[in-house]
Amino acid sequence: MAVAQSDRANTASIEFKTLFSFNKSNGSYSIAPLVQATNGDLYGTTFSGGANTNAIVPNGGGTVFKITPNGALTTLYSFCAQTNCADGANPERGLTQAVDGNLYGTTANAGANTSAPNSGGTIFKITPTGAFATLYSFCAQSGCADGEWPSAGLIQAANGDLYGTTNEGGTHNGGTIFKVTPNGVLTTIYNFCSQPYCADGGNPFGGLVQATNGYLYGTTSPGGGAYQKGTIFKISPSGNLTTLYSFCAQSGCPDGYFPYASLVQATDGDLYGTTFYGGNTNASAPSGGGTIFKITPSGAFTSLYSFCSQSGCPDGQQPPAALIQASDSNFYGTTQYGANVYPPGTVGAGTIFKISPAATFGTLYNFCSQIQNGLCEDGWAPFGGLVQSTLGIFYGTTSGAGSGLDGTIFALSTGAPPFVITRPTIGIVGEVVTIIGYGLKGATSVTFNGTSATILYDAPTVIYAKVPTGATTGKVQVVTPSGTLTSNVAFEVLP
Numbered sequence: 382m383a384v385a386q387s388d389r390a391n392t393a394s395i396e397f398k399t400l401f402s403f404n405k406s407n408g409s410y411s412i413a414p415l416v417q418a419t420n421g422d423l424y425g426t427t428f429s430g431g432a433n434t435n436a437i438v439p440n441g442g443g444t445v446f447k448i449t450p451n452g453a454l455t456t457l458y459s460f461c462a463q464t465n466c467a468d469g470a471n472p473e474r475g476l477t478q479a480v481d482g483n484l485y486g487t488t489a490n491a492g493a494n495t496s497a498p499n500s501g502g503t504i505f506k507i508t509p510t511g512a513f514a515t516l517y518s519f520c521a522q523s524g525c526a527d528g529e530w531p532s533a534g535l536i537q538a539a540n541g542d543l544y545g546t547t548n549e550g551g552t553h554n555g556g557t558i559f560k561v562t563p564n565g566v567l568t569t570i571y572n573f574c575s576q577p578y579c580a581d582g583g584n585p586f587g588g589l590v591q592a593t594n595g596y597l598y599g600t601t602s603p604g605g606g607a608y609q610k611g612t613i614f615k616i617s618p619s620g621n622l623t624t625l626y627s628f629c630a631q632s633g634c635p636d637g638y639f640p641y642a643s644l645v646q647a648t649d650g651d652l653y654g655t656t657f658y659g660g661n662t663n664a665s666a667p668s669g670g671g672t673i674f675k676i677t678p679s680g681a682f683t684s685l686y687s688f689c690s691q692s693g694c695p696d697g698q699q700p701p702a703a704l705i706q707a708s709d710s711n712f713y714g715t716t717q718y719g720a721n722v723y724p725p726g727t728v729g730a731g732t733i734f735k736i737s738p739a740a741t742f743g744t745l746y747n748f749c750s751q752i753q754n755g756l757c758e759d760g761w762a763p764f765g766g767l768v769q770s771t772l773g774i775f776y777g778t779t780s781g782a783g784s785g786l787d788g789t790i791f792a793l794s795t796g797a798p799p800f801v802i803t804r805p806t807i808g809i810v811g812e813v814v815t816i817i818g819y820g821l822k823g824a825t826s827v828t829f830n831g832t833s834a835t836i837l838y839d840a841p842t843v844i845y846a847k848v849p850t851g852a853t854t855g856k857v858q859v860v861t862p863s864g865t866l867t868s869n870v871a872f873e874v875l876p
Contacts, residue, residue, distance in 0.1 A: 394796030397746050399759050400452035400776075404785030405430040407456050408444040411778035411788050412764040413475035413534070414702065415448075416484070417802075418509055419817055421842035422447045423768070423776055424457075424484055426472035430787060431459035435466075437491060442470035445486070445507055448790055450772060457511035466491035468515050469503030474534035474588065475765065476507075477543070480804065480815065481563060483508055485516075485543055487531040492518030502531045502547070504561055516565035525550035527569055528557035533588035533643065535561075536597075538618055539807060544597060546585040555583035555604065558597075558616060570620035579604035581624050582612035587643040587703070589616075590652070592678055593807060593873055598652055600640035606630065610638030611656070613676055625680035634659035636684050637672030642703040642766070644676075645712075648870055649738060651675045653685075653712060655700040660687030665728075670698035670719070673712075673736055685740040694719035696744055697732035702766025704736075708800045708869040711735045713745075713775060715763040720747035723757060730761045731779070733793060746793060748779060757782035760789035769869070771818040773797035801859050801866045807873040808848050813837065814872070816844040816859060823862045829872055830855025848874060 403409050409430030415423040424447045431444040442461030448454045460470045469488030476484040488503045493515070495501035504517040519529050528547030535545045542560045551557040555574025561567045573583045582601030589597045596615040605612030606627030616622040628638040637656025644654040652675065659669040670689025676682045688698045697716025704712040712735065719729040730749035736742045749757040760779025767777045775793040783789035801818035808814055816827065822841045827834045829852040838845040844859065857868040 394794070395745060396794040397759065398792045399751075399783065399789050400792055401448060401454045401790040402783035402785040403427060403430060403787035403789065405441065405787050406432070407454065408446060409441060409787035410780050411790070412473060412780050413778070414766045415768045415776050415778065415790075416476050416478060417768060417770050417817060418447075418478050418484070419482065419815060419843040420509055421819060422449055422509070423770065424476050424478075424509070425765075425778060425790075426475060426486060427788070428471050428473060431456070433459050433461040435461060437461065437466050438470050442466055442491070443472050443488070445472070445476070445484075445513075447509070450770060450774070450792075452790070454790070458507060458513045460488060461491070467493045467518070468513070469505060469518070473532045477535045477537060478804070479537045479543070479563060480541070483563070485535050485537075485563075487534060487545060489530050489532050492520070494518045494520040500529060502529060504531070504535070504545075504565070504567070506563070517561060517567050519547065519550065526552055527567065528559060532586050536589050536591060538591050538597070539595070539805065540618060542618075544589050544618070546588060546599065548584050548586060555579055556585050556601070558589070558599075558620070560618070571616060571622050573601060573604065579609065580606065581622060582614055586641045590644050590646055592646045592652065593650070594678055596678070598644050598646075598678075600642070600644065600654065602639040602641055602657075608638070610634065610659075611640050613640070613644070613654070613682075615678070626676060626682045628656065629659065634669060635687065636682070637669070637674065637687075641701050645704050645706060647706050647712075647738065648710060651677050653704050653706070655702075655704060655714065657699050657701060661689040663689055663692050665689060665692055665694045666698050670694055671700045671716070673700070673704070686736055686742050688716060688719065693722070694729060696720075696742070697734060698729070701764045705767055705769060706870075707769045707775075708773065708797055711737050713767050713769070715766055715777060717762050717764055720744070721749040723749045723752060730757060730782075731763050733763070733767070733775075733777075745795070749782070756784065756786070758784055760791060769797070771800055771802055773799050799866055800869045801857065803857055803868055803872050806870055807875055809875045810848050810850055810852060812848050813845055814848060816846060816857065817842065818859065818866055820861050820863050821859060824859050826858075826860035828858050829853075829874065
C-alpha cells in the first residue's frame with residue numbers, strides 16, 4: 382500500500398479490504414457511491430451487467446444490489462427486465478433512502494418513451510427487499526422538454542420532494558433541474574442554457590445538495606462565462622437560479638474546470654467540491670489533474686488543492702466523485718486515475734485521499750497495489766467515491782478490475798470509532814427523526830444537544846425519536862448498552 386509522505390505518520394491503523402468482485406452476471410462497472418440504509422446494509426448500483434441483455438443493452442442494463450458490511454452481496458434488481466427496457470437501463474449514480482424507507486434513483490437511459498440506448502432515462506423506487514417500480518420516464522414531452530439523461534442521483538429536500546438534474550433535454554437542450562414527488566409527479570423547475578451562450582451553465586453531470594439556508598446547490602459542466610468550463614449555482618426549491626461561479630476564471634484554469642460531481646456542505650457552512658480537469662498540468666496530465674475547492678453559500682471561491690503535483694501524478698488525477706466529510710471533520714474522496722501504473726502505459730489505477738478543511742492533503746491508498754495472476758485484485762478506477770458507515774469504516778466501489786474483471790466493492794478502515802447519523806439533519810421541534818447506527822437496540826437515552834428526546838422505536842440499526850421541546854442546534858447523542866454514540870454532524874433545529 383502506497384501512502385503519501387505527508388500522511389505516512391497517520392496510517393498505522395489503515396486497513397484496506399476487497400469485499401466483493403463483480404463478474405458481469407451480478408453487475409459490472411459500478412460508478413456510483415453506496416448508501417447505508419436503516420437496516421444497516423449498504424445499497425448501490427452497477428451501470429451494466431446483470432441478468433438482462435438484449436440489442437439495446439448488449440452488456441446488460443445494470444443492477445441494484447445490497448451488500449452487508451462484511452461483504453455478502455444480493456442482487457435486488459436487474460434493469461431491462463421489461464420489453465424495450467421500459468423500466469430503464471444504466472443507472473449512473475447511487476441511491477437515496479427517503480423518509481418513507483424506500484430507495485430512490487435514476488437510470489441514464491431507456492424508459493417507456495424510447496427504446497434507443499443513450500437516451501431517455503427514468504426515475505425509480507425500490508424497497509430495501511427489492512420490490513421495484515418505475516416512477517417516471519423522461520422524454521414524456523415533445524422534444525424531451527422534460528429532460529433527458531439523468532446522470533446524477535436524487536436528494537430528498539426538507540419539503541419531502543425529491544430533486545435532481547438531467548444532463549440533456551429541456552427547452553434549450555442544456556439539461557434541467559426537476560423535482561418529483563415520491564409517487565412520481567414531476568415538475569421541471571429550471572432549464573439550463575436559458576441565458577445567451579449558456580452563461581447560466583449547461584449539461585449538469587452532478588446532482589444537488591440542500592444547504593442549511595434552504596437553497597439547493599450544484600454544478601454544471603460545461604457552460605458559464607466566456608470559456609464554457611462549468612459553473613457552480615444555487616437555486617431555490619421553487620426554481621430561482623443564481624450562478625455563483627464560472628470556472629476557468631483565471632488564465633490557464635488553475636481553479637479547475639468541468640466539475641462532474643455534487644457538492645457537500647461542511648460543518649463550517651461552506652460547500653466543497655472537485656473539478657475533473659484544470660489545476661496542475663504536466664506530461665502525465667496535459668489537461669490538468671483536477672482540483673479541490675470550497676465556495677461559501679454566497680459565492681466566495683477558494684482553490685484548495687491541485688492534483689498531479691508531481692510527474693506521474695502519485696497523488697492521483699481526475700477526481701470524479703463528490704467529497705464526503707467524515708466523522709473526524711476531514712474530507713475523503715477518490716481519484717479515477719493516477720498513482721500505480723498497471724499495465725505499463727496506462728494512466729494509473731486511482732487513489733483514495735483525504736484533505737483537511739485547511740487543505741492538508743494525504744494519499745491513503747493506491748489501487749492496483751494487489752496484483753495476482755496479472756490482475757489488479759483490489760480494483761481499478763474508483764469512480765463512485767466513498768461513504769462512511771456508522772461503523773466508522775469507509776466503503777466504495779471500483780469501476781473495473783478485481784478477480785471477476787468487472788469492478789469491486791471495498792472497505793477502508795482508518796481506526797475511526799462508530800457514530801450515528803440522523804435523517805434529516807435539520808428539522809423542527811416535534812418532527813420525527815431517523816437515527817441510524819449499529820448496536821442501538823435497548824438505547825436508554827437520546828439527546829439533541831443535551832436535551833432529552835422521546836424514543837418512539839428502537840432496533841439494532843435504527844431509532845426513531847422526536848425533536849424535543851427546547852432543543853437547540855448541536856450533536857445528537859445516543860446512550861446504548863455498549864456505550865455512547867455521537868452524530869457525525871450537528872442537527873440543526875429550525876424555528
